[in-house]
Amino acid sequence: MTGPLHHPGEDLLLEYASGAMAEPLALLVATHLTLCPACRAEADRLEALGGAMLQDIGAEPVSSGLLDRVLDCLDDAGPDAEAAVARETRPVATGAPFLVPAPLHPYLGDGFGKLPWRTMMGLKEVELLKDRPGFTTRLMRITPGAVMPRHTHEGAEMTLVLSGGFTDRGNHFVRGDVAIAGPSDDHQPVADSDGECVCLAVTSAPLRLTGPIGRYLNPFIRI
C-alpha cells in the first residue's frame, strides 16, 4: 500500500465528505487526501453515501418557472468554458522546494518563499486563514534537527507533514502523515536532521478546550 501511515481518522473524513467541516480543517484533510490514496478511497465511499442519501431525501417541489429559468441560461456557457477558466487560473509556480499539493495553492499568495515568514527559535512560521474564529492555521518550516520547546496546547493540534519529517512521542512522521496532539498531550517534536521539515498545522484556538479538533483525539489510526 502506497501512502502515509498516520491518518486523520474516519470521523474527520465523514465531516469532510458531508461538507460540515470548517475551511481550515478541510484544507488539512484535502491536502492529506492528495497524498493518501487509502483515505481518498474512503472519502469517495463516504461521498457515494451522500449521493445515496440525496436520492432518498424527501423531495421538495420547486416553483413552476424554475426549469424555464435554468433552460434559458443553458446557452450562456459552453461545456468546457468553466473548466478552461479553472485551468488557466490555477497557480502552478509555488516557489516551494517541494511539490505543493493543489489544495494549498490558493493559500500561498505570490509563492511559498514570499509569504511573510516570522522567524522564531528553530523555525519560521506564517499564519494562513487568519480570520477564522476557533482555529489557528499555520505553515511551519522547522530547521533540520531542531528540538521544539516542550509544550502543551490549550486546544488540540493537527499537523500534516509536507516535506521532511519529525519524531514525536516515539512515532516518526513524514510527508502525508497527520499527527494529532490533544490538549493534555505534553510533547516535544524533534525534526529530522537531514533537511528542513515543512508542516501545515491547524490548532483549535485557546479557550476552546472541547473545540473542533479535540473531538478527534484518536491518533495514529491505521487504515
Add this chain to the structure above:
Amino acid sequence: MGGVQAIERQGFASGGVAGGAILSSNGGVTRENPTLSEAYDLQTLMASIAVDRDREAFAALFAVLAPRIKAYLRRLGAGDEAAEDLVQDVMLTVWRRAVQFDPAKASASTWIFTIARNRRIDVLRKERRPEIDPDDPALVIDAPPAADDVLEAADMGERLHTAMKDLPEGQLSLLKLAYFEDLSHSQIAERMDLPLGTVKSRLRLATARLKSVLESIA
C-alpha cells in the same frame, strides 16, 4: 412542478429517447421516491447531456434532482428563495461540467451531491472548499485495482441505496444529521442528547455496514 409542460413549451416532444424512462413511466416528475433503476436512468441522462448537449435529457434530470437538491439545501438552513437560486446554480454547473462526469468514478447522484455540497459552502457559507485536483502532479496514486474488482459506480449507488434502507433507525437518523444538517459529531451529540461516544460508534457502525456492501464484490 410542470417539468413535462415546460419541456413541451420549449418545443421538445416529451418521452424522448433519453428522458423517456423517467418522464413517461409512473408519472416521473411528481414521483416521491426513486425506483431502483433510477441510478442507471440518471447515468443515461448524464451521458446524453455530456455527449449530445441534450436539453431534454437535462430537463428530465432536473425533474428528478432539482426537488431533492432543494430539499437538501432547505434542510441545511437555506430559505426558499435562496434554495431555488442555488438549485439553479447547481443545475447550471451540472450542464457546464457534464463532460467531466466520469461514470466509472461516481454515480450521477454522488457527483451531483458533491456539486451541491460545494456550491452551498461557496455561496451560503462563503468559504472556499478545499478539494483534491485529479490532475495534481503531487497526487499520490495507488496501484489500480484489477479490472474484475472494479464495481461500477452506478452499481455501488444501487447497493448503497438498498443497504441504507436496512439500517437501524438509530443509525440512519444520525447519518441524516451528519449529511443534511451541517452538524459536527459533537453537535449531533448535543442535539440528540446522546453521549459523544455513542454518536461516534453508531456512525462508525453505519458507515462500516454500508462500506462492506461496497467492498463485498472486490
